[in-house]
Amino acid sequence: MYKMTLNDGWAVCFEDLSWGADRHGEVTGRTDGWMEASLPCDIHMPLIETGVIEEPLVKDHFFDCEWTEHKSWWFRKTFRPSVETCSMNRVELVLESLDAEADIFLNGIMLGHHRSAFYPFRQEVKSLLREGDNELLVRVTSGLEAYDGEDMTRFKDRVGMEKAHNRGDIRRIFARKPQYGFGWDWGPRVATCGIVGDVYLAAYDDLAIRQVHAFTESVSLGKGGDNSGGANEANIRFEVEVEQFHPFASIEAHVEIRLSFAGESILTLSKSMPLHSGLNFVDFRYTLTGAKLWWPNDMGSPDLYTVFVSVSTGGHTASYPSFEMGIRTIELNQNPVNENERLFAIHVNGVRTFCKGGNWVPADSVYARITEEKYKSLVEEAKEAHFNMLRVWGGGLYEKNAFYEACDRNGIMVWQDFMFACALYPDDLEWFQEEVRQEMEYQTSRLRNHASLVLWCGNNENHWNFDMWKAANPDESFVGGAVCYNELAPRIVRRNCPEIPYWNSSPYGGEHPNGEDRGDCHYWFDAMMSPEMANRITPERYDGWNAKFVSEYGYIGPCRKSTIERFHAGEPFNREGRIWQLHNNLFEKDTVAAGIEMHYADAGGLDVDRYLLYAGLCQGLMYGYSLEAFRYRTDCSGGLFWMYNDCWGEIGWSVIDYELRRKISWYFVKRACAPVTLIAREVDGNIRVIGINETGKDIRCELEYGYVSFDGRIRSTSKTSVGLPAYSRGVALEFAKEETNRKEGCWFVTPGTNTAATEVLPAVLREGAVRDLNLASPTLTVRGFIRLKEDIQFTVGSDVYAHAVHFGLSDHLRLSDEYFDLLPGQSRTVTIYGASDIIGLEQIQPRAVQP
Incomplete structure (x- = not known):
């Protein structure tokens, strides 16, 4: 294949929405009103560049962009086909993604209408190309204009949306495009529209390699280490789909597959065979000895x-674009726990995992401008926080290849929703079903080779909604969307990637979706979305939830101060003001202030810095404690909080804000997800400690455990030695809880020496809100300050218990740890990344929080 990219040198203009495809000649003849553009391009991008609109994610400017939904947008490109393109027998025009209703013209000839952002427009065009200049013209709209009130009647009150600040539109269910663009509780209404993928000519001679499916049928683990060594054996398979263009003659061909590792060729497979007219499918199977396996983050090397x-x-x-393959197997374990409950656990290479991480949403409200660098940074930050899973939520988009490639390389498993969220969908309409079928066929084939992809899921919360709507309306018979999730999706996944499990919905499992006894659940109404404020802000609520896999829950906290300054754009901070409230999550409902008042101080009189500190610590407490609670339960196999990242600057659910700043809560999540850790809870008057070792190495360590007063004067402890086998989670220690004053001290288990290089994090059980504890005033000391190439390292220690130790540095700096507690006499080594040229010892001024 020869590929001629057509991404540069476009022009875009707009007309009234009434200007349909029949007006294409008039648009082509326009000589003014055109803006320069390159692809991928959402219409907001050239409008910002030319000053027609302000950046919609700053202040309240997104309201000033709503007029764009009521226009037709025309993209024009003049190009000359290359010599190589014209010499080929077949030339196809490919537009990878069109958002959302589009008409495509080549040299004045209409090629067709396309109505989905989720699969490409592709058409053979060789006969339409001419010498010299050729013109490509594309009309696109935001996708809602074709659907009127009559279409909507049966969906009334069946489409979830937040109506405040003009967020949400019932018509979104008809548009096969990212649903979040019409507004969600965590994002503004910025209705996307444009050519949001690459455009190119693909030219072929005799044939085209349409697809390659590379997967692992089985693995046999060797002994020792993390089982990624030389004794592994894997049965791998390749399926090559080749289209031969001659309509009635076969041709002789040689099909070859080469496999390399770290630049070294290790395997060549080949077949000589006749290729028949049309589609041909060529299979290869091989048993690879000494296979290097793909493992999730912290479990081994990916x-x-x-x-x-x-x-x-x-x-x-003809060559197919090279791609990366991870050798691994995936299973969904739903074995019984007891007569009433079943597991919901992902097994990788036969090893049960605990899926830890967050839900992923598009990283910008204008998703066409998300760069590969942003994907890379976000996924690497997830890896450093010890995530091993991101769930791609069903109201966003099937992400660009750069996202999945970053997940592959960093060992981040991907739970991939199909793009349906919080609504009935009109799948009783033939055209809608066909759109969904093509979307699913394309995306399952596109993404199946990624080692990171471990689960396909039909939708977000729609089966749960079916159940609730049916309970409220017993005569309800229409379950719009069920054909997509219960028939189309499982059939297509089974055909295109049977090695990847399929799950109908999230949440799902049992007689009533969203139960504790089986499947996955979304833990909302008993916690953060409870009508009772105490339930939202009390971390111990999470100890009582007996779920087998928690795929959604959350708590709201502020982004970093520099990000707030960015979206205020010079306006003064006012927590009751318009800008602050527009960038405040719609489910916040005074929870942040209530959390501060419960755990730290009266929120009303706080200055901005103290408010942001306490609010961030509260979010960190809720996320850290909850993740530990889920990991503590040995029959629970996952905890994914809502949500990991942001599409704009907001006081919201995320732990990484829109400007890629780590929120305070990020550090709590990192500690809670540590691969080797101890978690303590009180059980029947005892302190029970769960030991977790997610690595492939056995660990033995010495432990000191017991009670210590916050001032360090009372220390009632014992010592023991415990083993933490590879890939294990279970009770490591249990000891009696002495009668003590909870306000004066805490119980702890802290490791001494261990036989592995991996750090073992301690367990601390502190009861009650921080503001109610009798904390002593700590003296924090810094020692061992050294420069390590680009980084800085030092050790901080405390004479007494110190809460939320931090350093007051610029919020764009990345530290290995911060906002941590120190026991009396304890120290911790901290690294500041990329700061060796800007930070000196005199700037390291540790401080603790004492409400």
């Missing part, structure tokens, strides 16, 4: 092989 595929016919050779 090793990847590079796959090269080519087909030769006479003097021509």
Whole structure:
């Protein structure tokens, strides 16, 4: 294949929405009103560039962009086909993603209408190309204009949306595009529209390699280490789909697959065969000895092989773009826990995982401008926080390849929703079903080779909604969308990637979706969305939830101060003001202030810095404690909080804000997700300690455990030695809880020496709100300050219990740890990344929080 990219040199203009495809000639003849653009391009991007609109994610400017939904947008590109393109036998025009209703013209000829952002427009165009200049014209709209009130009647009160600040639109269910663009509780209404993927000409001679499916049928683990070594054996398989263009003659061909690792070729498979007219499917199977396996983050190395595929016919050779393959198997374990409950656990290479991480939403309200660098940074930050899973939520988009490639390389498993969220959908309409079928066929084939992809899920919360709507309306018979999730999706996943499990919905499992006894659950109404404020802000609520996999829950906290300054754009901070409230999550409902008042101080009189500190610590407390609570339960196999990242600057659910600043809560999540850790809870008057070792190495360590007063004067402890086997989670220690004053001290288990290089994090059980504890005033000391190339390292210690130790540095700096507690006499080594040229010892001024 020869590929001629057409991403540069576009022009875009707008007309009234009434200007349909029949007006294309008039638009082509326009000589003014055009803006320069390059692809991918959402219409907001050139409008911002030319000053027609302000950045919609700053202040309240998104309201000033609503007029864009009521226009037709026209993209024009003039190009000359290359010599290589014209010499080929077949030329196809490919537009990877069109948001959302589009008409495509080439040299004045209408090629067709396309109505989905979720699969490409592709058409053979060789006969339409001409020497010299060719013109490509595309009309796009935001996608809602075709649907009127009559269409909506049966969906009344069946489409979830937040109506405040003009967020939400019932018509979204008809548009196959990212639903979040019409507004959600955590994002503004910025209705996307444009050519949001690459555009190119694909030219072929005799044939095209349409698809390659590379997967692992089985693995046999070797002994020792993390089981990624030389004794592993894997049965791998490749399926090559080749289209041969001659309508009635076969041709002789040589099909070859090469596999390399770290740049070294390790395997070549080939077949000589006739290719028949049309589609051909060529299979290869091989048993690879000494296979390097792909493991999730913290469980082992996410090793990847590079796959090269080519087909030769006479003097021509067609090559498929090389890609990376991880050798691993995936299983969904739903074995019984008891007579009433079942597990919901992902097994990788036969090893049960605890899926820890967050829900992923598009990283910008204008998703066409998300860069590969932003994907890379976000996924690497997830890795450093010890995530091993991100759930791609069903109201966003099937992400760009750069996202999945970053997840592959960093060992981040992907739970992938199909793009349906919080609504009935009109799948009783033939055209809608066909759109969904093509979308699912394309996306399952596109993403299946990624080692990170471990689960396909039908939708977000729609089966749960079916159940609630049916309970409220017993005569309800229409379950719009069920055909998509219960029939189309499982059939297509089974056909295109049977090695990846399919799950109908999230939450799902049992007689009533969203129960504790089986499947996954969304823990909202008993916690953060409870009508009782105490339930929202009390971390111990999470100890009582007996779920087998928590795929959504959350708590709200502020982004960093520099990000708040960015979206205020010079306006003064006012927590009751318009800008602050527009960038405040719609479910916040005074929870942040209530959390501060319960745990730290009266919120009303706080200055901004103290408010942001306490609010961030509260969010960190809720996320850290809850993740520990889920990991503590050995029959629970996942905890994914809502949500990991942001599409704009907001006081909201995330732990990484829109400007890629780590929120205070990020550090709590990192500690709670540590691969080797101890978690303590009180059980029947005893302190029970769960030991977790997610690595492939056995660990033995010495432990000191007992009670210590906050001032360090009372220390009642014992010592023991425990083993933490590889890939294990279970009771490591249990000891009696002495009668003590909870306001004066805490119970703890802290490791001494261990036989592995991996750090073992201690367990601390502190009861009650921080503001109610009798904390002593700590003396914090810094020692061992050294420069390590680009980084700085030092050790901080305390004479007494110190809460939320932090350093008051610029919020764009990244530290290995911060906002941590120190026991009396304890110290911790901290690294500041990339700061060796800007930070000196005199700037390291540790401080603790004492409400």
